[in-house]
Amino acid sequence: MDDDRHELERGQAVLAVFRRGAEFARELLEDNQRLRDELQRVRGRQDEAARNPQDWDKLREELLSRIGDLESENRDMRDRLENIEGENQHFASRCVAIEQENDNLANLYVASFQLHATLDPNEVIEAIVEIVINLIGAETFCVYVYDERNRTLEAVAAEGAAICTFPAVRLGSGVVGGSLEAREVQARSVAPAAGAPATGEALVAIPLHVGERPIGAIAIHSLLQQKQGFTDLDYELFGLLAGHAATAIRASQLHAQSERKLSTIQGFIELLTR
Amino acid sequence: MAKHRILIVEDSPTMRQLLVFALRRLKEVEIVEAQDGMDGLRKVTSDHFDLALVDINMPIMDGLKLIRLIRSEEDLREMPICVITTEGGSEDRERALELGANEYLTKPIQSNLVLSVARALLKIG
Numbered sequence: 001m002d003d004d005r006h007e008l009e010r011g012q013a014v015l016a017v018f019r020r021g022a023e024f025a026r027e028l029l030e031d032n033q034r035l036r037d038e039l040q041r042v043r044g045r046q047d048e049a050a051r052n053p054q055d056w057d058k059l060r061e062e063l064l065s066r067i068g069d070l071e072s073e074n075r076d077m078r079d080r081l082e083n084i085e086g087e088n089q090h091f092a093s094r095c096v097a098i099e100q101e102n103d104n105l106a107n108l109y110v111a112s113f114q115l116h117a118t119l120d121p122n123e124v125i126e127a128i129v130e131i132v133i134n135l136i137g138a139e140t141f142c143v144y145v146y147d148e149r150n151r152t153l154e155a156v157a158a159e160g161a162a163i164c165t166f167p168a169v170r171l172g173s174g175v176v177g178g179s180l181e182a183r184e185v186q187a188r189s190v191a192p193a194a195g196a197p198a199t200g201e202a203l204v205a206i207p208l209h210v211g212e213r214p215i216g217a218i219a220i221h222s223l224l225q226q227k228q229g230f231t232d233l234d235y236e237l238f239g240l241l242a243g244h245a246a247t248a249i250r251a252s253q254l255h256a257q258s259e260r261k262l263s264t265i266q267g268f269i270e271l272l273t274r
Numbered sequence: 275m276a277k278h279r280i281l282i283v284e285d286s287p288t289m290r291q292l293l294v295f296a297l298r299r300l301k302e303v304e305i306v307e308a309q310d311g312m313d314g315l316r317k318v319t320s321d322h323f324d325l326a327l328v329d330i331n332m333p334i335m336d337g338l339k340l341i342r343l344i345r346s347e348e349d350l351r352e353m354p355i356c357v358i359t360t361e362g363g364s365e366d367r368e369r370a371l372e373l374g375a376n377e378y379l380t381k382p383i384q385s386n387l388v389l390s391v392a393r394a395l396l397k398i399g
Contacts (some may be wrong), residue, residue: 107292
């Protein structure tokens, strides 16, 4: 039964192809006949013109006028084509720019999502490290958290160099401390050569602050060898980190504090009710 | 239309999310994630995939070892593999390609590049 249906469908498909072929052949024949009639008419006019020289001149003028019209039409069409090509080029450029903007927004969304996806302080720091490596392309960098009591930035995570190579930084001191005090990203515009030493002045210092409250900082010292410099997206990410990473760290700190207090209170309650 | 199945083997949740975002722009695609090389190996040997995106630096089993093991399986010799890594050196690239990777992309990635490489490896428009 299935074979019969299949055969029937194949037969109908073949028939449809033949019908389309027949229709196409009919259209060709009609066009052919039309052109033959046109040719006959033109030959008739030529023969008439050959009998009378004035008719030749008239025919010649008609043809020259027709040529002029066709040339003008041709110029118009070329102008229109040029305009359309120009518009296409513009749309293609806009399409590329919009795609790039979409990609940038996706990067920013993912970074923001990962920062706020957890309340665990260690996981927040880990998310920051991942963003700096994978989205910015930093090779050597350090993440600092601000110690309010000592007014210093303490290194809590580092990549590309041992964490002990990043000493504590006083608020306002150097590029990193200065950027946090000023609450401004400070960046050098030119990336150093690949393999440049990790110590020394940071390429970029990103202050992490919630309002006026200093939370920490990120200091990038070198980039991955395939990364030539900072892009517009990188500067957007610096801004995002300055706000969102700070908020995420602060939220996780407060959550950890409240969990400890809750645990302490629960302990007291258990003691009292024993 | 049959779905293309793509395996992402990457230990960074941030990178996995970014790659999923990029690859979802492909039509008819199913994406599976693995957190490290061992997880990736388990998944790739137990199910069919049309493409694998593999990071190099991962815990438990790194990407190069994973690629070597994948290519040692007869059924998986033709599966396209694209490496996505922070390692930008030409030696790293050559090593990965020698082991059987088809493409090598470095981080930070550009989503449109990942997309065009995925399209080329999956042979779709």
